[in-house]
Amino acid sequence: MLKQYKRLCIRIASYILILDMLTGQNIPVPMNHPINDFILRLYTLNIIHEIHPGMRPFSVNQINQVLDEVSSTDQQLSTREKSLVLRFKKEFAVNEIKQGLKGPWQSKHISTAVHTIFKPFDTNDTETRFLSYHDDDLLMWMDWEEFFAIDFQDTLSRSFFTDRVTISGKFDNNLSFYSRYTLYRVSQTENFPLPDEYKQGYVLEEDNTDWLVWDVSEASIRFDNSIINAEISKIPIYWGFSKKHSPILSTHVQSFSFIRFSKEYKRIRAQSFLGSLVPYGDNRKGIIEEKHIAAHRFEFDLTPSLTVSFNEMVIYARQNIELGYLLPVNLLWSEEHGLGNRDNVLMSFDAQWSVKPGLSLYGTFFWDELSWFKLFSPWWGNKFIFQSGFHWVPFSNPQLPDFRVEFTASRPWVYTHQDSLLNYTSAAHGLGFPIGPNAQMFYLEMNMWPTFKTFLSLNVSYLKKGTGMGSDPNDNYSLRNEKLDDKTPMLMGKINERLDVGLNIEFRMTELLYIKADISYNDETLLSGQWGLLMNF
Template identity: 20%
Template sequence: MKILFLLCYFLNIFLASNIDFIFSKKEQLKNEIKSIGDSKITLGRSFFPYTDSSIEDFSKINLVKNNKNFKLSPIFAIRYSSSGFEIFEENSPSTVLWISPGLEMNYIKPITFGFFDTGINFQAWTRFHKHSAYGFNGIAPSLDQVMFKFNPDHSFEFYSNSKQPSNGIDFDEGQASISLNSNFFNFIFGKFKTNIGPFHSGNLSISYSAPAFPQFQLRTKSKKLNFSFIVGELQSDMSINIDGSEIIRKRYIVNHRIDFMLKDNLKIGFYEQVISGDNLSLSYFLPIIPYWSVQHANRDKDNLQMGFDLELLSNNNKFIFSLIVDEWAPFDTFNKNHHNWFGSQIGFSRILSQRGIFKFEYTMIEPQVYVHDIPINQAFNGDYPIGFWSMGDSEELYFGFTYFFDNYFELDISLRNTNLGTPYYGDSPNIEVAQIKNRFFAGIQLSKKINTKIGSVSYLLKMNHLKTSNIYENENFVDYQISLLYNINY
């Protein structure tokens, strides 16, 4: 009996963790504060969805009783904005009421053989939001606009005008996944958001600001090295006509990445990423093959991006750097007629005790990054770049301060100044260059979490000042927002 007990205890060390598919900037900051305070980088925390979640979430009610493996929880949010959340360029500013009911399901089952736990679990997760927004100064928004084009916090694939009342829109959002998880590997298939990189304002390769997309992920994990492989399908919004029928063209993304822990406080990650339209070469399904060579074998028709990022912790500070190179030709790097396009980021964070953090981030992207001479190969998911939200020919300065007074009350202050130009391919634009757009955002947010019989309910108060140029008809306005959130973080 003692031997059996010791064996079960030993095997529990290898019990699998779960995957957290709900991206939260607040949790991202809490993890960063802890990491800087401990002067130790958590290897998997620059890659979302996080695969090291093992804490049971008691903040929401479970509609299914007497089943510890299966959870079914409601979702609800009601929000008001005096300026319309920047949902549409043509309708901002305008008062908007935004309502979001929904449902989330999460099933986790350890895979065991008798008393033997394999250290692997099966997880099935799905989440659905039904959104409705009303107001827009009594005018039905036109259906040819991009939602949240100049608001980096949201992105959606589709919307339609509501029938009643007529001055509203309906849109929805569905995500799901099935996965096999262990402390050493993850196989994940589903449709969900992915965010890769150490930056809070957005990342260059794949960022949370793009909509969820169907994808397969393979990840291997060890103490000093992580490897990841992604194959996904992006929306192209492009079609061809075959025998009178309109066929939507396919767009694919593949990414493989390796992260090294050089020291407890120093990490570096390298990646290759390819966006390819219509037909994806089977060579890209080999996780460890150099994409640079495959792209050459495909006659340089695909859109190849390469890059790296670096994280360093020192004396309550964090220093980060990221670089992406679009279509790198090494021997032409310093030639005048090169086709090497760059995007770069630099950032700094400093913690104030274990409750507060100050952040500075700067992003600069050349016009040719994310676009391509073959339009189907552009690095976009629908109308949104798969990487940093402002697209090519842009730069952004971001300052942020967050203080957690306790687990229930927090203060966020942020400043964001973004210049947006005209992305184009080649050495000079072959399209009409629009005037530079500028968006200056200054915001303060107070959030309070209250425990209730059905779980935690969050109240948010926001005041934002926006000063823009060549974006909205009213270029200078103040936005007041109030939100009540349950099992949703926006």
């Protein structure tokens, strides 16, 4: 089977290489970059149409196309929106990198870098790159980031440093490549858990210091052509119209490796991938059982204002590859039935409707397992998630807030399986809704731009979380109390309620320096967060 798979991959790669290629500039944009909020704002205002928020992260190519579209048409933009367009055009203007090799060893490059550390940010200046190369065939650039931060939690505090190098580029307009290496260092503090940036893997405790160190890599190589796009990547995958709480695929886990095929034709968009997951979260040694995910998403623009999609995911394990799951047009649930109903199939429908410029509604119905005849009964096997929300942009001036309101109800036992290896997780983290099963959340978010260099985001969430078995995606449903099979409500066990308030601030101070802060407070009187200084060279 493995030999057949290798031969298949070689044939696919050879076929792609001889096709007429299109642009290959599909470098992923970090999902915490403020450009994402600006793009979602323009999308809700119906100012842009050529980008689709149901499949993220956005790419550098998509961002540049949108910014060019906005700036080259007669769109009625406010003064602040125009200044934001200029800012982001500068930040993503990689095609304007000068010919030749530019690097830190060149005296002029060094003096320019030193000067820009304290030079106020100006959209008329060229964005500084640590290293770049440009000729008729190859465009490549390197960014170097250093983030110096202080984490705090109530009366506790600690130092948190991040070192990051990113290399991106495209070759001959047919191949894009991306590689990012991040090293995290955090000082050990008693009763202070590891930060959210840690998802999985080995943590090194440095000798003679109080530092905990771990690293994370991302990478992607992608071919685009007129028939089908293909890539081998290890980058985030996010499916869904919720900004960051999708029940389908979220970025709650560390990026995993996958092979993906995608195609866009008129009003239809499709993605299909097969990836490798981490089966457990305890860093066990020796022979580890394999765990994989296969999934596809089909999006349809039924009208210019209404988009619907169908998603299928399957978790399977203890085998190298299943070619039936690799076929992009194969129905995964039927394939899984044909293989003996041994794997974990999950499905969902989601949709987004642009009601009018400035208002969009979206919703998701995700099911792990259910009976349509018992859908409204308290049967334990109704393992589904319902999510509904809207994004409202009442003001054209981004100095005034836009609003996102969202409600999610996640029933007990969703994402779980009778074989713990087949739970909808990677390294013990849920692949979908970050709060997991047996939960309900009401979420409110407001975003604004006081200046074109400053982004503010305020969020409030009211969370109800059940307890006991069925509350964690790592639970095994064969261990449930069968006496409750017909008495499983939307929330079960002791219900814990919590109100969280969060504030995120980002200020681009100079050409190289940013100030960032992320602060949260809950009604358990816990104040926590992080503030720091980012140097992006």
